[in-house]
Amino acid sequence: MVFSSVVFLMFFLPTLLVIYFIFPQKYVGLHNLILLGFSILFYAWGGLRYLWLLLLSVAINYTCGLFVGEGHSRLIRKIALIVAVVANLSLLGWFKYAGFFAQTLQSVGVPLSVPQIVLPIGISFFTFQGMSYVIDVSRSDAKVQKNPLSVALYVILFPQLVAGPIVRYTTVEKEICNRRTSFSDFSEGVSRFLVGLGKKMLLANTMAEVADAVFALPTDTLSVSLAWIGAIAYTFQIYFDFSAYSDMAIGLGRIFGFHFLENFNYPYIAKTVTEFWRRWHISLSSWFRDYVYIPLGGSKEGKRKHIRNIIVVWLLTGFWHGAAWTFVAWGIWFCLLLLGEKFLWGRFLQKLPAWVGHGYTLFAVVISWVFFRSASIGNAFSYLGAMFGIGSSHMLWCEDSVYELLQYGVFFLLCAVGSLPLVSIWRSFCTKWEQKGGVSLLFRIWVPKFFVLGVMVLSYMKLATGSFNPFIYFQF
Amino acid sequence: MKKMERWANLFLIACFSLFLLGGMAVCVLREKETYSFYENRTLAPMPQASAETLLSGQWGSDMEAYLADHTAARNTMLKADTWIDLHILHRPVVNDVVVTEDCLLPFLTDWTEKTKQIPADTAALTENVKEVSDLTKSYGGLYYYVAVPCQYVFHEKQYPWYLENREDYSEKSVAALTESLQEAEVSFLDMGEVFAQTGWDPALSSGVDNHYSMQGAYLTYLTIMEQIHQDMGKDLPILSEGNYRLETLPNPYLGSRSRKLLELVPSEEKLQVLYPNEPVAFTRTDNGKQTASTVYALPQTPTENVLYSLYMGGDIASTLIDTQREELPSILVYGDSFTNAVECLLYYGFDRMYSFDLRYEQEKSLGDYILEYQPDVVVCIRDYESLLSTDANGGGAYVSR
Structure with a gap:
């Protein structure tokens, strides 16, 4: 789904606005759930096929985030950080670059078949975003988020999910849990x-x-x-x-x-x-x-x-x-x-x-x-x-x-x-x-x-x- | 100041919300059209969901296409957008139509590469056309391949100097085909030569449509009939001067170009119909079913728009006009839509006129029809743009299946 489409402007957005604002702003948790649901719908609109990848990315970053924060040994934190970075880059590397590398090697004589891989929309953005959460937590720039839905919301939030900006967790950390929208x-x-x-x-x-x-x-x-x-x-x-x-x-x-x-x-x-x-x-x-x-x-x-x-x-x-x-x-x-x-x-x-x-x-x-x-x-x-x-x-x-x-x-x-x-x-x-x-x-x-x-x-x-x-x- | 800012903010929010919610309501509630008249196409249908299409995202794409085609106030927006391009931005090309002082012309893409392919295309077409010609001649029939200048050829001098008019392609393709068909001993009639002799009289072509006018169609008809008369050595009834009357319909003419511009460029051009002074009775059969015995799909009222489909009712897969005059020869006509206006006149000189639009033909080939009916004359009419095309309209690719 793109913002400049009838389905977004005439259906997705008005429906979301009505459902979101019908509940008082004090119910942040409910608001987050609504946003998360609609964000998943937003991404799944392009095909349910790669929704698992997005959710996997969230799961990896959430899990690793739990172990890179303060309160764990240096070794565990380091391992968790490495796992997060490697896992994220592996997913990105496979879906985005495997075909390219195979083709390049093939062109110089290496007998390789080129895998036909469809690039999941927004993978470069949500991968970098998820990684930045784990890295910021490991550096103690941000606190560990124990609520998986909050991490999911941070990664999957539809406004920046598929084409940025790459939002740092620290930018929205407080607002995920506590925010109000004024008329202004x-x-x-x-x-x-x-x-x-x-x-x-x-x-x-x-x-x-x-x-x-x-x-x-x-x-x-x-x-x-x-x-x-x-x-x-x-x-x-x-x-x-x-x-x-x-x-x-x-x-x-x-x-x-x-x-x-x-x-x-x-x-x-x-x-x-x-x-x-x-x-x-x-x-x-x-x-x-x-x-x-x-x-x-x-x-x-x-x-x-x-x-x-x-x-x-x-x-x-x-x-x-x-x-x-x-x-x-x-x-x-x-x-x-x-x-x-x-x-x-x-x-x-x-x-x-x-x-x-x-x-x-x-x-x-x-x-x-x-x-x-x-x-x-x-x-x-x-x-x-x-x-x-x-x-x-x-x-x-x-x-x-x-x-x-x-x-x-x-x-x-x-x-x-x-x-x-x-x-x-x-x-x-x-x-x-x-x-x-x-x-x-x-x-x-x-x-x-x-x-x-x-x-x-x-x-x-x-x-x-x-x-x-x-x-x-x-x-x- | 804060109070005014607050009111301004509320105003903006209200307008935006109204736009979103109002748009949604209109999209959902308005009656869905299935066909866009101005675009001359079927609008996207509501997609059916399946596991496969949901997984792949195809359903989402199809739904977007459906909603894009059925969005609120779409026709109004189309008109507004076109009007802005015409009257505010004064763009030289609007909706792929070149707007000149005297006429509306098609925006043409560069055909430099296609011009290089003329020899190969000519050879391919000649082979196909010769096959049809030989088939016709095999039982003693006559065959003619008729080339008609389409609107952009007629008005090529009207194009602004910086826009493509395909002058080079038109000239070279006709020259190549003339030579090639001559060598292949296929009768070729180039209406470009005939129209040139009139000084490219504007009355022969349309200023708002791709096709010629009834006068241009009449000249084409006359040229074909004179050639047949010459080759057959037989007197056939001809609608010569004095034997017919030309009536101008009062209805506004919505040519293909003016349709693309959503009728925002007014035109005084009218369509004409030609009636023999001594009419000939006939029965008409379209796609195997008998229909009204008329060659014109006349409008019900004097104010509704008329289109080029006035002639013969537009493109129909197969038509038979039977005048029950067995002493006269029969004729089979195929080609593109330029045949329609000529067919309104051709039937007059023949016992039976068969007309085929092979784009719609699924079972039989052109060759099958020729062998089945063994018409005394077979005529193919193509415009300059598709002169060398071996598509279904040209019939040539489907001589034998």
Whole structure:
């Protein structure tokens, strides 16, 4: 089930809201049970076949969590932690990477049959989430949760189950047992959800039409402009698609009294790649920082190990995104840039005007998304060649470029504007004009409400006229 | 301020809740349509649950497809979305329709690869068509393969310069087929040449539909009849000038393009029907059952929309029009929907007219029918877009089973 579907909007969500809020907020346990039941239904909607995997993941993390906490011997805690990590990574490794490794080995002559394994939805997210619970408990950052239903709720909670953000247990530990939803929380949750819905239905899906059309063309027929149009379209698509899901997850969480952390912070305004990664998929980058980079020593054990640690993290980050060499290449690209900024040109970059930094970062990011989107490494390089006129077509412009701009130009502009921190811009505009007596309170409070309602209507219009539209990150 | 914020929050929550609950109520309670007129397709049915489909998630997917097709206010949303694309965003292509000043054209995908396949496709089609032609000739019949320019060919100059009009493909495919059928000694009539001689008179084609107008169909009919007359050396009744009257129906014409745009682009174009001044009585049998003796599915009222299916009632698996004039030859017609308008005229010159839409035929092949009825003339009418296709409409792939 996806948030941007009729079954979710018209059936799942209203039913859940009615059943949930019909009971007074003091019955947290009952509320949790309702949320857990609906979350299981949410996941099972995609097929009962892999529900056992999700429940197994919960069972492993719950059980190991019981033994990694204080009160057990160091040995037991260590064993439990190892079991949790190995079990989680084994499940992830089998379902996500077994086929890839078998295929790779087969291609170099090893006689292996490639297992046909269906990737369970959201496995990368709930595995990392479950692991983080056990690790946080082992570090005494969080208390052991003895109630299995609470652990289950933490892992399975539907807003972030299938596409993040990767919520740390410490973020929701208290709220699982004790939370209230005020009208303001509910309203803000609704606003956030609707903004996310709008990003997905109006922007991401539209950019997907462009990206899909251009990336489907043989790369040797692409003009320079068309290749860039396709790459930029995908740059917008992936941002609005993924951040939309995070917005909707955060909004839904807020409606039910949970306060998830932000997952995106306007990454396309970054002035360096380093800054970009502090703004993009924050929950994933911080997960790798806290559970891989820092345990390996981070930057504190000399330059060599520092570089090693960065390489390990970025290889894993690339690999996490998918079982394909293109994702590994994508990770390597960012690894090189981050190393370059840290040890080579970082200081020089800081001295340049901001627009240079913005341009350099966007350029690097757009290039990276070509690897992310392409079907193969060869295809990615071929596409990049077309972007720089190295491809066979050698054309700067073509009719298709004109068509794409005329057909989608307005949406490219909307995406460019939508990538800016509009909420802060709006707030500072209102504050500034309020001081000058130009904007009334009525305007400041009501305009955003009507704006999100307008987005809701337009999003529903697109939903009613569209077809199934899976989120990009579902494949992870 | 806090009071106003609270009211604003409540307002938003109320609107959102109304949207969700109202939407759910409408989805559940409204009468379910089974067919979408504007999309010309059957809507997804309610899925049946089974252990297998629940386990695999197929039931969930099917249910989503079903609800997506039956969601509240879907048609209204379709119209709103189309209207915004047309009048606010002014997109050059809306719902796969290229909106020009004079006509509505199909948005065409690039056929560069298909153009490279013309020699192979031509050879394959020629082989099939020759088989039908030879079969017909084997008992002394005449065979014609007729190519008709479809709307996008007719209006290829109307396309904006940056959009594909398949000019290259159209030109090369017709040239290749002309040469190939000539070598194979199959009679080929290219209506493109005839239409070109009129200067591509706009009256011959539709501005809102893929098909030609009745005038274009009439010119095609005339060309076929003149060729048959020439080859047969026999005087056949022909609806020449002065022998018929052309009536314009007052009804609005909902062509396939305007249908895709949900009737949001008004058009003055009307459909015409041609009546012989000296009508010929006939019986009509569709799919083995006798039906009304008419070639036109006329509207009940002067205000309801008419579609191209006015001609012959649309695509029907098999039709027999029997005029009981045994002194005249018989004719068998197959091909795509461009045959329909021509069939309204062709029957006039023959004893019996057999018409087949082989997409619906499950048991017999084209060859079976030809051998069974041994029509004196066999005509295949294809438009330029599917000229080299060996699909069921072309009949060629199903000569013998």
